[in-house]
Amino acid sequence: MIQVCTLRRAMAVLPMAVMAFAFALSPALAEETQTALPKDARIVAIGGSITEIIYALGQENRLVARDSTSLYPEAALALPDVGYMRQLSPEGVLSVGPQGIIALEGSGPREAVDVLKKASVPIFMVPERFDRDGIVDKIHAVGAALGERDKALELAASVSADIDAAEALTKDVGARKRVLFILSIQGGKVMASGSGTAANGVIAMAGGVNAIEGFSGYKQLSDEAIITARPDLILLMDRGGANGITQEQLLANTALATTPAGTAKAIVRMDGTYLLGFGPRTGAAIRDLATALYGAKVRG
Amino acid sequence: MSDQAVVGSFAPYAAQRAGERGARARLAIAGLALLLCVTAAISLASGASDASVLSVLGQWMKGGVNADALSLRDRVIIHDIRLPRLVLGMLVGASLAVSGAVMQGLFRNPLADPGIVGVSSGASLGAVSMIVLGGTSLAPFTSLFGNHALPLAAFMGGLLVMFVLYRVATRGGQTSVATLLLAGIAIGALAGALTGMLVFMADDSQLRDMTFWQLGSLAGATWSKVAAVAPVMIAALAAAPFMARGLNALALGEATAFHLGVPVQRLKYVAIVATAAATGAAVAVSGGIGFVGIVVPHLLRLLIGPDNRYLLPASALLGATLLLLADALSRTIVAPAELPIGIVTAAAGAPFFLWILLRRRGMLDL
Numbered sequence: 001m002i003q004v005c006t007l008r009r010a011m012a013v014l015p016m017a018v019m020a021f022a023f024a025l026s027p028a029l030a031e032e033t034q035t036a037l038p039k040d041a042r043i044v045a046i047g048g049s050i051t052e053i054i055y056a057l058g059q060e061n062r063l064v065a066r067d068s069t070s071l072y073p074e075a076a077l078a079l080p081d082v083g084y085m086r087q088l089s090p091e092g093v094l095s096v097g098p099q100g101i102i103a104l105e106g107s108g109p110r111e112a113v114d115v116l117k118k119a120s121v122p123i124f125m126v127p128e129r130f131d132r133d134g135i136v137d138k139i140h141a142v143g144a145a146l147g148e149r150d151k152a153l154e155l156a157a158s159v160s161a162d163i164d165a166a167e168a169l170t171k172d173v174g175a176r177k178r179v180l181f182i183l184s185i186q187g188g189k190v191m192a193s194g195s196g197t198a199a200n201g202v203i204a205m206a207g208g209v210n211a212i213e214g215f216s217g218y219k220q221l222s223d224e225a226i227i228t229a230r231p232d233l234i235l236l237m238d239r240g241g242a243n244g245i246t247q248e249q250l251l252a253n254t255a256l257a258t259t260p261a262g263t264a265k266a267i268v269r270m271d272g273t274y275l276l277g278f279g280p281r282t283g284a285a286i287r288d289l290a291t292a293l294y295g296a297k298v299r300g
Numbered sequence: 301m302s303d304q305a306v307v308g309s310f311a312p313y314a315a316q317r318a319g320e321r322g323a324r325a326r327l328a329i330a331g332l333a334l335l336l337c338v339t340a341a342i343s344l345a346s347g348a349s350d351a352s353v354l355s356v357l358g359q360w361m362k363g364g365v366n367a368d369a370l371s372l373r374d375r376v377i378i379h380d381i382r383l384p385r386l387v388l389g390m391l392v393g394a395s396l397a398v399s400g401a402v403m404q405g406l407f408r409n410p411l412a413d414p415g416i417v418g419v420s421s422g423a424s425l426g427a428v429s430m431i432v433l434g435g436t437s438l439a440p441f442t443s444l445f446g447n448h449a450l451p452l453a454a455f456m457g458g459l460l461v462m463f464v465l466y467r468v469a470t471r472g473g474q475t476s477v478a479t480l481l482l483a484g485i486a487i488g489a490l491a492g493a494l495t496g497m498l499v500f501m502a503d504d505s506q507l508r509d510m511t512f513w514q515l516g517s518l519a520g521a522t523w524s525k526v527a528a529v530a531p532v533m534i535a536a537l538a539a540a541p542f543m544a545r546g547l548n549a550l551a552l553g554e555a556t557a558f559h560l561g562v563p564v565q566r567l568k569y570v571a572i573v574a575t576a577a578a579t580g581a582a583v584a585v586s587g588g589i590g591f592v593g594i595v596v597p598h599l600l601r602l603l604i605g606p607d608n609r610y611l612l613p614a615s616a617l618l619g620a621t622l623l624l625l626a627d628a629l630s631r632t633i634v635a636p637a638e639l640p641i642g643i644v645t646a647a648a649g650a651p652f653f654l655w656i657l658l659r660r661r662g663m664l665d666l
Contacts, residue, residue, distance in 0.1 A: 068637065080636055083638055087512050092638055094351075095347070111521075115380055119376035119377070119380075218503075
């Protein structure tokens with residue numbers, strides 16, 4: 001008897017709790033159309049490619065801070081770091097006295113963004129797509145936020161031409177090479193990139209084929225999947241110093257060692273922000289990767 | 301092994317000693333309350349920015365709103381960032397510490413904390429489900445609750461585990477604490493497995509969100525979050541003093557407690573519901589903040605003894621204080637960026653816990 005009555009009472013807690021949350025819902029902040037930031041506005045850049053674009057537009061004198069993914073150009077490292085783009089602290093960002101924030105899509109958390117809006121800091125969210133038009137749109141969005149549409153138009157045209165030229169290099173190569181991008185090797189287990197990733201995008205633009213099909217994002221591969229993938233080239237991020245994946249680590253994995261890339265020791269390391277940033281340097285990154293894939297054939 | 305050491309010294313025949321101890325405990329509680337006030341003031345005054353509390357307070361008191369940009373920024377920092385964070389930090393710290401103390405009393409086990417019965421795992425599962433499936437299968441839930449979808453899912457996850465546990469462990473009106481503990485471990489493992497499956501399904505940005513969520517943070521504190529969890533936490537905290545005498549009696553064994561007139565079954569029920577609700581709410585808004593629930597009651601037992609009448613309020617005060625201190629550290633160590641608070645509490649809590657264990661071992665060896 002006691003059990004029945006206490007359980008029923010306990011069950012009443014759940015809807016009450018749900019209601020408490022529902023009551024607390026605050027109306028979503030309305031998104032207003034934003035005008036460009038004034039010339040003397042103090043700006044925070046969130047996202048590596050955003051920072052690169054701001055530098056490429058020659059507007060770096062307006063920057064007062066950056067996030068931890070903004071590692072290029074080197075001059076940006078001198079700016080205060082407000083933390084990882086996905087884990088911003090609202091007070092930390094406000095402490096640098098920003099009058100505008102230009103952020104890559106996915107910056108957050110949402111609460112931090114809401115608080116920043118409440119503090120009347122205009123925030124420009126720049127969408128990201130892993131193809132040429134994505135980069136062009138990014139440049140236009142940053143240019144619009146800075147009130148430098150003309151400069152952005154120029155930069156977008158040159159970046160776009162650069163990428164087109166780089167993509168054209170591999171237009172006529174016959175058999176496309178298969179590329180396996182490895183994010184990390186933990187305990188001999190390979191974490192590789194599937195579709196929908198920056199690595200997938202840059203591999204396609206360089207005329208290669210992502211050796212991994214059938215999943216999106218970064219996943220651990222089984223030995224059999226590695227062998228089935230038959231990569232001709234293994235692509236890695238160069239983290240500098242001893243942090244990267246070593247040649248020994250790679251070849252210690254029997255499955256990797258037996259792939260075409262493994263037997264030929266076709267292993268390429270490229271700087272992460274350069275290879276995966278999808279910013280002004282992407283054309284050059286594509287050219288480098290294409291050269292690594294097809295050698296003199298594409299050097300044109 | 302250690303029941304004696306933890307709670308056994310509260311025994312009727314030591315009434316005189318207990319009286320002295322009571323006076324000392326009351327003094328300690330007053331001291332802790334003072335400490336909390338000082339910590340709260342420091343916490344409100346410190347942060348990455350130089351926002352001045354005094355000038356903002358001055359503006360409030362005058363009632364005039366000076367709308368120039370700098371003062372607006374300061375007002376937002378004090379009113380919308382630091383104050384809700386302060387309140388949330390105190391509530392979460394107090395909830396975790398009191399839940400730990402109540403569970404240790406209930407299970408008569410010095411290692412019990414809310415994590416051990418699977419409530420935290422359930423809450424994690426709820427949160428991770430929202431992170432991974434919030435845009436797809438659970439999209440209607442997301443659009444219904446907006447920013448609160450994640451904490452709400454976490455809270456529901458914690459409560460769900462608690463209800464399942466309660467059903468499993470209760471038969472014929474009697475809740476078996478041993479079954480509850482074991483079932484809690486099993487359900488915790490199941491929740492962990494489901495979480496693992498979601499981790500496998502997640503894309504890389506979701507994985508990063510998850511990692512940060514599990515590290516815990518008070519950075520997302522807003523007034524609406526405070527309003528959402530405060531009723532649950534305050535109700536649970538308010539129930540604690542009524543459990544104190546019962547928990548003291550329970551230390552002598554269930555049968556003895558029953559014969560002393562303690563409604564043992566009801567006590568167990570209230571204790572479980574209160575701790576599950578408080579922990580679920582805490583995990584929901586702040587993610588994984590470890591070690592507060594286990595360290596605070598132990599530290600206080602060394603300081604003021606095991607009497608729950610003093611231990612529970614003292615745990616609330618010290619838990620709140622410690623979490624505010626940890627939060628102040630997390631906000632300032634790497635400013636203008638911010639360290640997840642779970643890192644601070646674990647990094648400071650784990651060595652401290654070891655130290656307590658070493659001390660306790662020394663005492664037992666005597």
